[in-house]
Amino acid sequence: MVNIPPGITHDGPMVEVASGGVEHDWIKYEKVKEYTNAFVILNDQKVLLGLKKRGFGVGLWNGFGGKVDPGETPAQAAVRELEEEAGITAPLRQCGTLFFVENTMDAAFNISVFCAYEYSGTITESDEMRPEWFSIPEDLLPRTNPLTTVDHGDNAAALPPIPLSKMWADDEFWMPAMFGRRHFVGRADFGVDNKMIKWWFGAAPAATGDSV
Numbered sequence: 001m002v003n004i005p006p007g008i009t010h011d012g013p014m015v016e017v018a019s020g021g022v023e024h025d026w027i028k029y030e031k032v033k034e035y036t037n038a039f040v041i042l043n044d045q046k047v048l049l050g051l052k053k054r055g056f057g058v059g060l061w062n063g064f065g066g067k068v069d070p071g072e073t074p075a076q077a078a079v080r081e082l083e084e085e086a087g088i089t090a091p092l093r094q095c096g097t098l099f100f101v102e103n104t105m106d107a108a109f110n111i112s113v114f115c116a117y118e119y120s121g122t123i124t125e126s127d128e129m130r131p132e133w134f135s136i137p138e139d140l141l142p143r144t145n146p147l148t149t150v151d152h153g154d155n156a157a158a159l160p161p162i163p164l165s166k167m168w169a170d171d172e173f174w175m176p177a178m179f180g181r182r183h184f185v186g187r188a189d190f191g192v193d194n195k196m197i198k199w200w201f202g203a204a205p206a207a208t209g210d211s212v
């Protein structure tokens with residue numbers, strides 16, 4: 001029986017992929033703020049991340065995103081933020097939802113995560129983000145994914161691997177599901193120094209034949 005934390009909803013079958021911090025209670029929150037986060041992934045081999053240059057999460061690598069403005073859908077906000085922060089457009093589809101609560105804030109973040117497997121335009125640094133490609137290490141990919149063994153000639157292996165030590169602590173738990181193209185949901189509660197104190201992540205079951 002999957003014990004899904006408060007704040008999360010999902011449709012369809014879901015299996016737990018990671019959890020921890022059982023000794024803590026989930027933090028109570030007053031309101032929920034809507035955010036987006038968008039990832040461009042090419043050939044299942046490399047992903048575009050941006051170094052946050054200012055504000056919340058400064059100094060961390062992340063997808064491109066931000067607040068959903070009044071009157072916007074999350075999908076519209078995701079397209080706008082990707083264009084504003086990285087200078088490109090992409091056919092984004094929602095691939096997951098993340099819910100974060102910080103013990104110093106009264107509002108929780110509900111983050112609609114979007115993925116695209118192609119893009120158009122020229123990747124451009126913005127005031128907020130410095131974009132760069134990273135290779136997706138094999139341990140973050142499902143081993144039987146046939147696409148991972150195909151050499152598409154764009155030399156993703158020569159790129160630096162995803163800099164997990166300079167990213168939000170939750171990323172390593174849901175990124176394997178994202179790279180395996182499995183819909184994911186999750187919640188992480190953060191204490192002082194952006195440390196995760198309690199977390200739970202789930203994903204759609206891997207397709208039959210996958211090894212993860």
Ligand SMILES: CNc1ncnc2c1ncn2[C@@H]1O[C@H](COP(=O)(O)OP(=O)(O)OP(=O)(O)O)[C@@H](O)[C@H]1O
Nearest residue numbers: 035036037055056057062064065066067100111168
């Ligand atoms: C806690 N664990 C987390 N793990 C991974 N990603 C996280 C995150 N918490 C927030 N995020 C993302 O961080 C960006 C903040 O956006 P943020 O710069 O504050 O918004 P926006 O661009 O609207 O700000 P401006 O007001 O324009 O500066 C946004 O992509 C959001 O999805």
